[in-house]
Amino acid sequence: MTQDLMDMYLKWYELSIHAVKDYKVEGKVAKEALEGLTISGMGGSGIVGDVIYSLLYDKTNIPVLTIKDHKLPIWVRKGWFVIAISYSGNTLETLNVVVESLKRGLKLAVITSDGKLLEYARRHGIPFVKVDEGYVPRAAFPLLLIAALKVLEELDIYKASKFYGNLRVLSDDGIIKIAEDISGFIDGSIPIFITNSKYYPLGLRCKNEFNENAKLISKVEVVPEWGHNDIVGWEGRYSNVKAIILNDGSDVLNYVRHHLRSYGHEVKNVAIKISDDYLTNIIYWSKVFGISSVKLALFRGVDPKKTESINKYKEFMKRSKLARINFRG
Numbered sequence: 022m023t024q025d026l027m028d029m030y031l032k033w034y035e036l037s038i039h040a041v042k043d044y045k046v047e048g049k050v051a052k053e054a055l056e057g058l059t060i061s062g063m064g065g066s067g068i069v070g071d072v073i074y075s076l077l078y079d080k081t082n083i084p085v086l087t088i089k090d091h092k093l094p095i096w097v098r099k100g101w102f103v104i105a106i107s108y109s110g111n112t113l114e115t116l117n118v119v120v121e122s123l124k125r126g127l128k129l130a131v132i133t134s135d136g137k138l139l140e141y142a143r144r145h146g147i148p149f150v151k152v153d154e155g156y157v158p159r160a161a162f163p164l165l166l167i168a169a170l171k172v173l174e175e176l177d178i179y180k181a182s183k184f185y186g187n188l189r190v191l192s193d194d195g196i197i198k199i200a201e202d203i204s205g206f207i208d209g210s211i212p213i214f215i216t217n218s219k220y221y222p223l224g225l226r227c228k229n230e231f232n233e234n235a236k237l238i239s240k241v242e243v244v245p246e247w248g249h250n251d252i253v254g255w256e257g258r259y260s261n262v263k264a265i266i267l268n269d270g271s272d273v274l275n276y277v278r279h280h281l282r283s284y285g286h287e288v289k290n291v292a293i294k295i296s297d298d299y300l301t302n303i304i305y306w307s308k309v310f311g312i313s314s315v316k317l318a319l320f321r322g323v324d325p326k327k328t329e330s331i332n333k334y335k336e337f338m339k340r341s342k343l344a345r346i347n348f349r350g
C-alpha cells in the first residue's frame with residue numbers, strides 16, 4: 022500500500038470507469054422471492070450500505086436495512102438477502118454477520134478485495150465481487166459502491182446507468198479549488214456537518230473523512246431531527262465549532278443556515294445538487310471532501326493515511342469474546 026492517499030482520490034474517475042467495465046459478480050445471485058435486503062459493513066465499507074439505503078428509500082418496496090454491528094436483528098430470516106462489504110475482508114463485525122447469515126439460511130453476496138471474507142465466500146460458494154487491492158477502504162469508495170450496484174442489478178433492484186453515464190464529473194478540474202476552500206474554512210475548528218436524511222450518507226462520509234484523514238473530531242446532524250434537539254445546542258457560544266451545511270436546496274436547510282448565522286455561528290453553505298442523480302452528487306462531493314480532508318491533514322502536519330487508533334481497536338477486538346467465531350466451518 023505504497024500509494025499516496027491523495028493520488029488514490031485523484032484517480033477516482035479512472036477507477037470508476039474500470040470498475041463499471043470490469044467488475045462482475047462471480048457466481049449466481051439467488052434472487053427468488055426477495056423479502057428484504059440487508060447490507061452489512063463497517064466504516065469506509067459500511068458507508069456503501071448507507072448510500073444504498075437512501076438510494077432505494079423511494080425506489081423499492083422491499084425493506085432495506087443497514088447493519089453496523091456483529092448481529093442481525095432476530096426478524097431477519099430466510100427470504101432476506103445479505104450484501105456483506107469489507108474492503109480488507111477481515112473486519113470482525115462483518116465476518117460475524119456473514120457466519121450468522123449462513124447459519125440462518127440467508128442468501129448472500131460478498132464484496133471485498135481479499136482476506137478471510139474472500140476465502141470464506143469461495144469455500145461456501147457465495148457469490149462475490151472482488152475489488153482491486155492496494156487502497157485504503159475509504160479511498161476505495163467508488164470501487165465498493167460500483168461493486169454493490171452490480172449486485173443490486175443482478176437482484177433486479179436497481180440499474181445505475183444514469184450514474185455510470187455521469188462519472189465524468191469526477192474528472193472536473195475545479196474539484197481541488199473547491200476542496201481547498203473547504204479545508205481553509207474548517208482549519209482550526211471542529212466541523213459539524215448538517216444535512217437532511219436523504220444526504221445523511223454524504224454527511225457521515227464527510228465526518229468520517231475528517232476523523233480519519235485530518236485526525237479531527239467531527240460530527241454529523243440531520244434535519245428534521247436536528248430541529249428537535251441539536252438546534253438548542255447552537256444557542257451556546259463556542260470558539261472552535263463551525264457548521265458546514267450540505268444543502269440540496271431544501272427550504273429547511275436554508276432555514277438552518279439562517280438560524281445558525283442569527284446565533285453568530287460561522288457557517289459554510291455547500292450547494293450539493295450538481296445533478297438530479299443522487300449517486301452522482303454523492304460521489305462528486307465524496308471526492309471533494311476526501312481531498313479537502315487530506316489537504317487539511319497535510320496542512321496540520323499529520324499523516325492522512327495512517328489510522329493508528331482503528332488498528333488498536335481492531336487488535337483489542339481480536340482478543341474479545343466476539344472474535345471466537347468459527348470461520349473455518
Ligand code: F6R
Binds near residue numbers: 066067107
Ligand atoms: C476507512 C477505514 C475504516 C475501515 C473499517 C472497516 O478507510 O480504514 O473505516 O473501512 O475499519 O474495515 P474494512 O473496510 O476493511 O472492512
